[in-house]
Amino acid sequence: MKIGELVKQSGIPAETLCYREREGLLLPAGRSASGYREYSKENLAQVEFIKRAKSVGFSLSEIGELLSIRVDPESHSCGEVKQLADSKLRKIETKIEKLRQMHQALARISDICCGGDTPAIRCTILNALESGHGRRHA
Numbered sequence: 001m002k003i004g005e006l007v008k009q010s011g012i013p014a015e016t017l018c019y020r021e022r023e024g025l026l027l028p029a030g031r032s033a034s035g036y037r038e039y040s041k042e043n044l045a046q047v048e049f050i051k052r053a054k055s056v057g058f059s060l061s062e063i064g065e066l067l068s069i070r071v072d073p074e075s076h077s078c079g080e081v082k083q084l085a086d087s088k089l090r091k092i093e094t095k096i097e098k099l100r101q102m103h104q105a106l107a108r109i110s111d112i113c114c115g116g117d118t119p120a121i122r123c124t125i126l127n128a129l130e131s132g133h134g135r136r137h138a
Helices: 001-012 014-022 043-054 060-071 078-111 124-131
Strands: none
Touching: 001 014, 001 043, 043 060, 043 078, 060 078, 078 124
């Protein structure tokens, strides 16, 4: 199939597919006599794999590692894949904790603001950000 058909079947824009090809995540099955890239059902499976891996948070670099294991699973262990997943989980947990801290800090400074027609010169949110009182102290 040509790239248009791959776009249609995968729902991924052509520009994204071309980018992933340049990054080495997607390799066309071959080229037609007229030089057009041709893609196979396996290419479609790769695109779907990449889409699902992205949806759970893996970066393109991490997806590259997963794809290399997927291509040659006999040379790799399930433990390697689990290690990648667990590493990603730790990164996500760290992000969640930082977001929680940001939420708490923003909620604190928002709660002290009257939100009324008072001139912004007296805005408690601006003052808290100016003085650093909105930050969580470590």
